[in-house]
Amino acid sequence: MKALVFDGTALAERLVPRPRPRRGEALIKVRCAGICSTDIEILRGYMSFRGIPGHEFVGTVVSSSPRRLAGSRVVGEINLSCGSCPLCRAGLGTHCTTRSVLGIQGRNGAFAEYLALPVKNLHIVPPSLSDEEAAFTELVAAACEIPAQVDFRRSHSVYVLGDGRLAAMVAQVVRLKTKKVAVLGIDRDKLERIAAVGIETRDLKRRHGKLDRRDFVIDCTGSPEGLPLAAELVRPRGTIILKSTYQGTLEWNPAPIAVNEITVMGSRCGPFDTALDLLERRKIEVLPFLSAVYPLGSWEAAFRRARAADAFKVLIRIA
Amino acid sequence: MKALVFDGTALAERLVPRPRPRRGEALIKVRCAGICSTDIEILRGYMSFRGIPGHEFVGTVVSSSPRRLAGSRVVGEINLSCGSCPLCRAGLGTHCTTRSVLGIQGRNGAFAEYLALPVKNLHIVPPSLSDEEAAFTELVAAACEIPAQVDFRRSHSVYVLGDGRLAAMVAQVVRLKTKKVAVLGIDRDKLERIAAVGIETRDLKRRHGKLDRRDFVIDCTGSPEGLPLAAELVRPRGTIILKSTYQGTLEWNPAPIAVNEITVMGSRCGPFDTALDLLERRKIEVLPFLSAVYPLGSWEAAFRRARAADAFKVLIRIA
Numbered sequence: 001m002k003a004l005v006f007d008g009t010a011l012a013e014r015l016v017p018r019p020r021p022r023r024g025e026a027l028i029k030v031r032c033a034g035i036c037s038t039d040i041e042i043l044r045g046y047m048s049f050r051g052i053p054g055h056e057f058v059g060t061v062v063s064s065s066p067r068r069l070a071g072s073r074v075v076g077e078i079n080l081s082c083g084s085c086p087l088c089r090a091g092l093g094t095h096c097t098t099r100s101v102l103g104i105q106g107r108n109g110a111f112a113e114y115l116a117l118p119v120k121n122l123h124i125v126p127p128s129l130s131d132e133e134a135a136f137t138e139l140v141a142a143a144c145e146i147p148a149q150v151d152f153r154r155s156h157s158v159y160v161l162g163d164g165r166l167a168a169m170v171a172q173v174v175r176l177k178t179k180k181v182a183v184l185g186i187d188r189d190k191l192e193r194i195a196a197v198g199i200e201t202r203d204l205k206r207r208h209g210k211l212d213r214r215d216f217v218i219d220c221t222g223s224p225e226g227l228p229l230a231a232e233l234v235r236p237r238g239t240i241i242l243k244s245t246y247q248g249t250l251e252w253n254p255a256p257i258a259v260n261e262i263t264v265m266g267s268r269c270g271p272f273d274t275a276l277d278l279l280e281r282r283k284i285e286v287l288p289f290l291s292a293v294y295p296l297g298s299w300e301a302a303f304r305r306a307r308a309a310d311a312f313k314v315l316i317r318i319a
Numbered sequence: 320m321k322a323l324v325f326d327g328t329a330l331a332e333r334l335v336p337r338p339r340p341r342r343g344e345a346l347i348k349v350r351c352a353g354i355c356s357t358d359i360e361i362l363r364g365y366m367s368f369r370g371i372p373g374h375e376f377v378g379t380v381v382s383s384s385p386r387r388l389a390g391s392r393v394v395g396e397i398n399l400s401c402g403s404c405p406l407c408r409a410g411l412g413t414h415c416t417t418r419s420v421l422g423i424q425g426r427n428g429a430f431a432e433y434l435a436l437p438v439k440n441l442h443i444v445p446p447s448l449s450d451e452e453a454a455f456t457e458l459v460a461a462a463c464e465i466p467a468q469v470d471f472r473r474s475h476s477v478y479v480l481g482d483g484r485l486a487a488m489v490a491q492v493v494r495l496k497t498k499k500v501a502v503l504g505i506d507r508d509k510l511e512r513i514a515a516v517g518i519e520t521r522d523l524k525r526r527h528g529k530l531d532r533r534d535f536v537i538d539c540t541g542s543p544e545g546l547p548l549a550a551e552l553v554r555p556r557g558t559i560i561l562k563s564t565y566q567g568t569l570e571w572n573p574a575p576i577a578v579n580e581i582t583v584m585g586s587r588c589g590p591f592d593t594a595l596d597l598l599e600r601r602k603i604e605v606l607p608f609l610s611a612v613y614p615l616g617s618w619e620a621a622f623r624r625a626r627a628a629d630a631f632k633v634l635i636r637i638a
Binding site for chain 1: 555
């Protein structure tokens, strides 16, 4: 099959054997796959990953055990846990210490014609959702992890830092829980597109009055500048949600965390069922944040586009 | 009066005017004052403080309104809040944005013959406690802030990182709530003295088996190395309590916080009443952690001693 393979230096299209599903796994023909910031960080060395990257996908089940899934259109949770360690037994399978992660850690991913995933990781896509919409499921689920961790009240005030695809999803998800949400970014065009779905935005590059401090600040910048800025903008005893991961180093004095008794909560993958439900009920708009769809053969152009400052989500159409 | 004054470059003994208590404040004759790591960081530039440092003290009230406190032996909370801003009105006076902090921020401190503090900040020292014991109140209160922020269960496991005076207090306070507490440090002698009050200790410089991951890791290292080590030792979805503040910069990639969905809680000053209660009921041992007492005239030797790797608490006896 055709696949994009990262050898530690460069990404290249190659012909590789189809994955062989293990017991309990399904073979999935990939329909389309999204390029995530994590993929771009992986090409810069993040997680020291080697193999086929890609973890946001929609596909069709070719074969599975039980068979009833065959032919279904699915999305899939990306963590492959052992199921038997103390963390798994405590229901924290996404934190299993011997886990592999689709296209991120020890497991070939979705930039390929086929992938294999455990049946228990799969979720059937409602027919009303297009492939392009369903490809946002993993991203929306990551946003849904935040209200799963934090009890928002209507009266809480929130900043979302960053103007990318994750920020756009997070702001929409959080807005369902609390009214006072603003996205702070630096790209005027992207902020305008976020504003177009009814989210308040502020351009950090423009002159503006002093920003008020908020109960929650959610760092979706994907950059080392996010956390220090969040610490400036959160109120004393407030909470920062850290969504950003990146290759590279933060240079900072974390004294404000201790002095202002701030809580920093890391947040990663989230619940697919909640995400699919919000997508199906049209509570979250995703297509305004689809920047482009490329065929697999144009993967270099797709990655260039995904890296561009003005891009939201870029998809690769594989079948 | 005699006082130690920091001019931004060096600490020096000077003759300065006595402080003039404002409305609602007491004039206090300082009996003894403790040297805290924050004082040492201040001399390295932390908080850009200028003036008389020192915030751990025991003193005798000379004059106050109401008068009934005159003659009392007291310790004092160090945050001077406005009492009227939204944070103060919400009971978060220690986070008042216009606050001053005794010997740390905008307010002369305790390395002097006299200091002034609002009467509402003062706590009378029980007669059964010596000056030397009472001088630990602020430090013990800082340790007591942790169980005020976190609901410990008996079954929780905890590491305390650092082998200094704060770590010794924190470990003793946390042990009252949960059984599995170990202090991880690098100074053999100090670890032995912590072990002597019944706390489990491990020497990070010695060969030991792989350390298990714990539910809570409390960073009392006062060093940029503390937080990254804490992130390695806390379990996924576990909590790091950040007590350390220091002058200087942390260089680190905080990805483990997001990936392992760790919570980092900053923690600063704590409740004096709880601390005095624990001291009076002999639930916390402090005198094993008193390294030396110097007269004010020997302040240079006192600071040298406080900076030494093997020192716990060093006091300056002023009256």
